Amino acid sequence: MVTGEEHKAPPYMTVFVVLAVLTVLEVLFAFTSLPKFWLAVGLILMAIWKALMVALYYMHLRFEPKRLWILAASPIPLATILVVVVIKEIF
Amino acid sequence: MTAMTADRSPMAGMKVYNLKLGMWVFLLSEVMFFTGLIGSYIILRFAHPESFGAPGDVLNVPLTAFNTFVLICSSVTMVKAFAAIEQGDQRGLQKWLLATILLGAFFVGVQAVEYTLLSREGFVPMAESYHAIARGAAEGSAVIGGPLYGATFYTMTGFHGAHVSIGVLCLCFTLWRARKGAYTAGSLGGVEIMGLYWHFVDLVWILLFTIVYLI
Numbered sequence: 001m002v003t004g005e006e007h008k009a010p011p012y013m014t015v016f017v018v019l020a021v022l023t024v025l026e027v028l029f030a031f032t033s034l035p036k037f038w039l040a041v042g043l044i045l046m047a048i049w050k051a052l053m054v055a056l057y058y059m060h061l062r063f064e065p066k067r068l069w070i071l072a073a074s075p076i077p078l079a080t081i082l083v084v085v086v087i088k089e090i091f
Numbered sequence: 092m093t094a095m096t097a098d099r100s101p102m103a104g105m106k107v108y109n110l111k112l113g114m115w116v117f118l119l120s121e122v123m124f125f126t127g128l129i130g131s132y133i134i135l136r137f138a139h140p141e142s143f144g145a146p147g148d149v150l151n152v153p154l155t156a157f158n159t160f161v162l163i164c165s166s167v168t169m170v171k172a173f174a175a176i177e178q179g180d181q182r183g184l185q186k187w188l189l190a191t192i193l194l195g196a197f198f199v200g201v202q203a204v205e206y207t208l209l210s211r212e213g214f215v216p217m218a219e220s221y222h223a224i225a226r227g228a229a230e231g232s233a234v235i236g237g238p239l240y241g242a243t244f245y246t247m248t249g250f251h252g253a254h255v256s257i258g259v260l261c262l263c264f265t266l267w268r269a270r271k272g273a274y275t276a277g278s279l280g281g282v283e284i285m286g287l288y289w290h291f292v293d294l295v296w297i298l299l300f301t302i303v304y305l306i
Contacts, residue, residue: 079123
């Protein structure tokens with residue numbers, strides 16, 4: 001899009017249905033009697049899936065140049081370091 | 092989808108027009124801002140589990156799940172607005188922008204209702220303890236948690252609500268400009284960067300909802 005290249009229209013409504021279904025699944029999953037660890041893992045995976053759908057299709061990241069991908073991903077290691085290092089202070 | 096346009100000419104280096112690059116850099120700073128808030132919550136919850144009640148016992152999960160759905164709907168209406176102006180459809184742009192504004196305002200309204208209900212139960216930012224009355228516990232029983240939970244909950248959701256409110260105001264400005272014919276299929280950078288901000292706010296809420304309300 002930014003480079004001016006033609007591409008197919010993103011599947012906006014399909015993404016919407018996936019987001020809505022995942023939200024319902026998340027709420028149902030949260031009230032199952034699974035061990036807390038696996039509950040958290042499942043919920044976080046579903047949340048990351050939803051976040052990726054929004055970033056890739058609604059924010060059009062999928063159709064952007066690779067350099068913007070690198071820029072967009074740049075805070076992820078910083079954010080991970082921030083949380084992991086402070087958690088290590090606790091344990 | 093669209094051909095290269097006057098206000099969206101690719102620039103050297105990042106190959107992204109300046110307005111959009113600026114919005115992305117701003118959003119990346121916002122990622123670190125929300126990481127600080129969410130990270131603090133996670134760390135405090137690990138360090139002081141006795142201060143945090145189970146979200147399902149304290150918070151109104153069904154109401155917030157509905158509100159999450161509202162925000163997801165607003166993301167769809169925002170991309171519909173962008174898709175409309177890509178086709179040069181002025182009426183479509185204005186209609187979908189208005190829908191996004193209404194859904195965003197509704198989200199903030201429901202959040203205000205949620206805060207009111209929670210504060211009536213004693214779940215206020217620095218509450219020493221509180222009762223989960225609405226979730227079935229009898230009044231005077233089921234004392235849960237300490238002040239850290241309220242402080243982190245209201246800080247995170249409050250800052251997000253402020254972002255949504257600012258987004259609604261910016262959307263009103265975008266709609267006002269759209270009504271004056273400021274955007275065309277060849278000049279739609281303003282709509283695109285507005286959309287980037289709005290979708291980012293949705294993305295943050297997706298993560299907040301899971302971490303704060305479900306885990």
